[in-house]
Amino acid sequence: MNSQAPDTIHTELTIIGSGMTGMAAALFAVNRGISTTLIGQHSAMNFASGVMDLMGVHPAGQEWDDPWKALDRVRKDLPNHPLVKVDNLDIENAMEELLGFLKDQALPYHRAARKNINVITSVGTIKKTYAVPETMWNGVVALEKKSPTLIVDLDGMKLFSARQIASSLADRWPDLGHETIVFPGSEALEELHPEHVARALDLSANRVKLANRIKPFVKDAAYVGFPALLGMYSSREAVTELEQLLERPIFEIPTPPVSVPGIRLQETFISGLGKNKLFRTLSTMVTHVKTDSGFTITTGGNTPETIRSKAVLLATGRFLGKGLTASRQGIQETLMDLPVEQPETREEWHRNDLFSPQGHPVNRAGIKTDDHFTPLVPAPEKPVKNLHVAGAILAGSDWMRMKCGSGVAIATAFAAIKAIEKANK
Ligand SMILES: Cc1cc2nc3c(=O)[nH]c(=O)nc-3n(C[C@H](O)[C@H](O)[C@H](O)COP(=O)(O)OP(=O)(O)OC[C@H]3O[C@@H](n4cnc5c(N)ncnc54)[C@H](O)[C@@H]3O)c2cc1C
Structure with a gap:
């Protein structure tokens, strides 16, 4: 007897979180023929300024006109930075595909050839x-x-x-x-x-x-x-x-939140992706993820949904997005209790100087993954099959300080979807 509710949604991939990472991942997934369910509140991008950073500052205080040279330096200095796991060609292809989509949806972006540009804040x-x-x-x-x-x-x-x-x-x-x-x-x-x-x-x-x-x-x-x-x-x-x-x-x-360009981006993604039959979105929160021979995902709200999915991409963001939460015991991942790489004690979260140009270790805390964006777990545990993590929740990137927020979101979403596509072949 089939124990599942008759209206269970079946999908190849569930993306949890509909910020820039979730939206980008959904685009890359449906473009590769993967049926995708994106779950998250549809107001996630109201905060984003609408401009897309790739890599602007590293080390502290050094600004780069050439984001690719900046990335070369990051590759040398910060082996745990998420962009180090994605090669430059994939980063470029990810940006190309996403900006091409936005152009087709009448929200064109401009950039300079292989150069960062300067904007007034x-x-x-x-x-x-x-x-x-x-x-x-x-x-x-x-x-x-x-x-x-x-x-x-x-x-x-x-x-x-x-x-x-x-x-x-x-x-x-x-x-x-x-x-x-x-x-x-x-x-x-x-x-x-x-x-x-x-x-x-x-x-x-x-x-x-x-x-x-x-x-x-x-x-x-x-x-x-x-x-x-x-x-x-x-x-x-x-x-x-x-x-x-x-x-x-x-x-x-650009303005501080509420950001109109952020809302334009959000609405453009949802309407553009909505034209693809492989795409479905639920504007709600996931409350539970059960792992068996795949994933059973439950949503909250007045009419909870059940989703059966072959793969999951966790794109739930950091503290603001609520992908991470902080307590006296440390920093936890909120949905699946994945291990969080973080300083050993709370005292080490922040430097004494609040405005330290080096930033604060807490801003680099997050989920550590392998090169396919599968979360690492301590031995003898085994990594959960077909679970991937992307975006701001990843360990190693102080995106606000390094001016790499959208770059991390888009490039890691691209790499994770490539890994999911390969695993499903
Ligand atoms: C104020 C502000 C300004 C920014 N300005 C820039 C900028 O100028 N340039 C730039 O490149 N980047 C900028 N960014 C950063 C950029 O927007 C982020 O790097 C990017 O949004 C990271 O996206 P994310 O999708 O990984 O995380 P988030 O944007 O945090 O999105 C995570 C989403 O997951 C959802 N979620 C969490 N838990 C669940 C759950 N259980 N079920 C369903 N959904 C869940 C959250 O509601 C949230 O919507 C800015 C961000 C902020 C906050």
């Missing part, structure tokens, strides 16, 4: 990254040329100040002006939410009203920079129309 620092949404590209050019530029912010918007950007960059970019604009229709609001403005700017009428308010301040600026909220579903149209109305190129600057 919301606090007026300059950061090395690998690829930016097309809507940010003119900012890379304006910064490079130090062209006369007006940065605009919106009255009531938190954590983004055009004045701060201009004053932080004043010594390097003297021709940077700033102006705060009251967004049309928001006069009575105390706080302005980026995602509401972005939806409003999907409508042409609101772009016209906004441009009319900005025009008197543009003067001889060659470019106008905005917080990244120029349209949720029609950002390219919004940018094109605002450029016509303001008669000069414009660009978006």
Whole structure:
């Protein structure tokens, strides 16, 4: 007698976690003919700034124009860094495949040939990254040329100040002006939410009203920079129309969370992947994974689902994503209790200097794997067959400090899917 519930979902691969790693892995999997179920809350990428770092900083304080040379140095110095397990050709192919997909889904990204690019951040620092949404590209050019530029912010918007950007960059970019604009229709609001403005700017009428308010301040600026909220579903149209109305190129600057480019990425992945018959997604959390001759996965929520899967890719992130949790006993992996590589005692988690350029050992804690991204377990235990781990949960990468967040997510997802494909042949 079949003991399984009749509505059990059967799939070749279950990906747990729908951040950048989970989304990238789902894309690579369905492109290779693997039926895939992606499980995770569909708001995971609201935090991501939308720019894609590959490798920007290593060792502490050394910034790299060439991410591939930076990776060569990381390979020498940090053998446990997850990107060391993926060769450069695979990293390049992973980026190519993912950016190609986004372009096909009308969310194109721009990058320089084999070079990192510089972007302005919301606090007026300059950061090395690998690829930016097309809507940010003119900012890379304006910064490079130090062209006369007006940065605009919106009255009531938190954590983004055009004045701060201009004053932080004043010594390097003297021709940077700033102006705060009251967004049309928001006069009575105390706080302005980026995602509401972005939806409003999907409508042409609101772009016209906004441009009319900005025009008197543009003067001889060659470019106008905005917080990244120029349209949720029609950002390219919004940018094109605002450029016509303001008669000069414009660009978006990444914002702190909630990040509109992060939401655009999330929605683009879900709608683009949804066109593939091999793809299914459940917007919920996994509560239990049972390992037998495969995996039985149970989800939470009001209508729990059961999934039978040949392989599992764990992409549940770190503390923010809740893939890892910290207690007095140490750092634990939350779902399958996998061993976590971590400092021996809590006292060693942080250096005495909070702002130490070397970073803190706790930020390198995570799951240690072999070269196929199978988690390592202490002998005499045997690794679980067909279980792989990818992304921010992996040990060895202080992604925030090294500016390698998306690179680790995308490249390790690619390598893990390649291993799953090979194992299933
Ligand atoms: C504020 C912020 C800014 C960033 N800016 C940049 C940037 O400028 N450039 C860059 O390249 N990268 C940036 N990143 C990093 C980049 O987004 C991360 O490296 C990348 O998101 C790692 O992705 P991940 O999918 O491995 O983990 P996460 O993004 O943490 O995603 C893990 C997901 O797994 C889900 N999950 C956890 N447990 C379960 C469960 N039991 N069941 C189902 N789902 C579960 C979580 O809900 C979460 O959605 C930023 C990240 C943050 C937080």
